[in-house]
Amino acid sequence: MEPITLHTMARRYLMSRDGKLRAEYAALPDDGRRSFGYTDEAKRIFPRYDVVAAMLLEVERLDPDDLPPVDRLATALATAASSARSVLTTDLGAVEAEATAAERELFRRGIRSWVTAEDLVVEPLPYRRVFGDEEVQDWRWRLERRWGFARDQTLWHPLIAETVPEDVLVVSADAMWDAGGFERVHEALAATGLRRVVEIREHGDPSCLLDLDEFAPSYTGAEGIWTDDTLDWIAYASHESSVAFGGTLAEHLRTSWADLADWGWVAIWDQPAK
Structure with a gap:
């Protein structure tokens, strides 16, 4: 596998997750609001797309024209999955923190599966x-x-x-x-x-x-x-x-x-x- 294939797969996955999660949130009744706060259902969704956005940002800091070998790239992607932060991913309540951790694990699991996949094919993305x-x-x-x-x-x-x-x-x-x-x-x-x-x-x-x-x-x-x-x-x-x-x-x-x-x-x- 070429490093660009793995990198592009990671980008496409995170873009797709972002779109899917935002669509789920948009479908919630009353915009996921309850009184002066959010419903638990909303709290299980919006932290996920917030951390997905943070992970995508870290993945896109890697230069597609100068990627490391696949094994080192997989490590860098896993690091992004574990450590990517933004102002929207800190100071979370228990429900939000659990959702965020679960979303990070989904990305790590995806990385492991892509690295071991045979003949992984992904449509290219713009630089x-x-x-x-x-x-x-x-x-x-x-x-x-x-x-x-x-x-x-x-x-x-x-x-x-x-x-x-x-x-x-x-x-x-x-x-x-x-x-x-x-x-x-x-x-x-x-x-x-x-x-x-x-x-x-x-x-x-x-x-x-x-x-x-x-x-x-x-x-x-x-x-x-x-x-x-x-x-x-x-x-x-x-x-x-x-x-x-x-x-x-x-x-x-x-x-x-x-x-x-x-x-x-x-x-x-x-x-x-x-």
């Missing part, structure tokens, strides 16, 4: 490597130096200054969905030979290196900023329904986007009253 804290801070520092990125707040234009520089392009978030913005951005970057994109998110959301095809400059409840190792371009999606571009990417979009003028961003406080 994704989650950054550690030091790597995130290094990227924030680099973005601040090159692009004036407000690294402690995950902010850029048009929110960090009253006037947007002429070389920065700002469009409405609707342009990405309704005017083919995502496709235009992908085409522009693919033309340069780019394969991977750096994504930095706020609120402690995972920052990572991901495949270009998975790059979607959009606000998800967490603002995001994107670039690559050259820092020749930048993209930023804000909570104010704006998406901004700088550098070579802005230059390309200005020359290739025919109806760009129809999709300019206007601050909500400058929009005409309805």
